Amino acid sequence: MSKVRIATALPCLLLLAACGTSGSPTADPSPSPTTRYTPPPADKGPECEGDKAAKGLHVLRAASASLPGGTKVQYADAKADGKHRSAELAVGNARQTVRPAQKVTLGGHTYTVSQICTYRVVLTAPGLPASTHKGKHMPVWPTTYEGHWRLRWHVPDNGPQGMGAVVTDIESDPPSATISAADSGSHAFYNNLRPGATVEIAGKLWKVETIDGGHMNVDMSSPDFKAGYVDLRQLGDA
Structure with missing residues (x-):
């Protein structure tokens, strides 16, 4: 209404x-x-999906975070169907939909999408520092x-x-x-x-x-x- x-x-x-x-x-x-x-x-939920204990880089909803080398990645959109979550990540004008545990290439480097929540995406990779x-x-x-x-x-x-x-x-x-x-x-x-x-x-x-x-x-x-x-x-x- x-x-x-x-x-x-x-x-x-x-x-x-x-x-x-x-x-x-x-x-x-x-x-x-x-x-x-x-x-x-x-939002249909669930609120979060993936490894809740993952220590990685937090990309907050609609915000951008800096990856090694200076690449900026944005959590551009969030979706859920009541059972699973997905997120749309943007680097410049390029966008891709990702799901928990998926490998994703951003700025020429590969990361694991360890967790997706309504409010953040957590990216992990060897040598990638966690949010400090x-x-x-x-x-x-x-x-x-x-x-x-x-x-x-x-x-x-x-x-x-x-x-x-x-x-x-x-x-x-x-x-x-x-x-x-x-x-x-x-x-x-x-x-x-x-x-x-x-x-x-x-x-x-x-x-x-x-x-x-x-x-x-x-x-x-x-x-x-x-x-x-x-x-x-x-x-x-x-």
């Missing part, structure tokens, strides 16, 4: 609603008028309360060294949200999140516990306007 929502600005770098000079998310000061919107269907950013900014950023982190609609929470996260869109029917996250120049984009979904931000895994749509189908200057928010619960290192 279609409904009314507050539209977000066009994404910076096709990932963030806007970007500051440091690369961290910044708020869009003037959202456009309300528009009709039909939410996309929920795991929790390196904690407890400096983000600030949590008993392991919980609240992100408010269009209010960026920026950390050190280009880190940041912002909720760019919230829907109430059904509850869903979009979170953009920056990590030292790499920008992940978690779209159509539902309660219970997992995201990877700042080298940590977070569970989406609450999506509150607020009261945003009125003018922002109205006393009845109330911005929504997303509550995340920290699960542990990514």
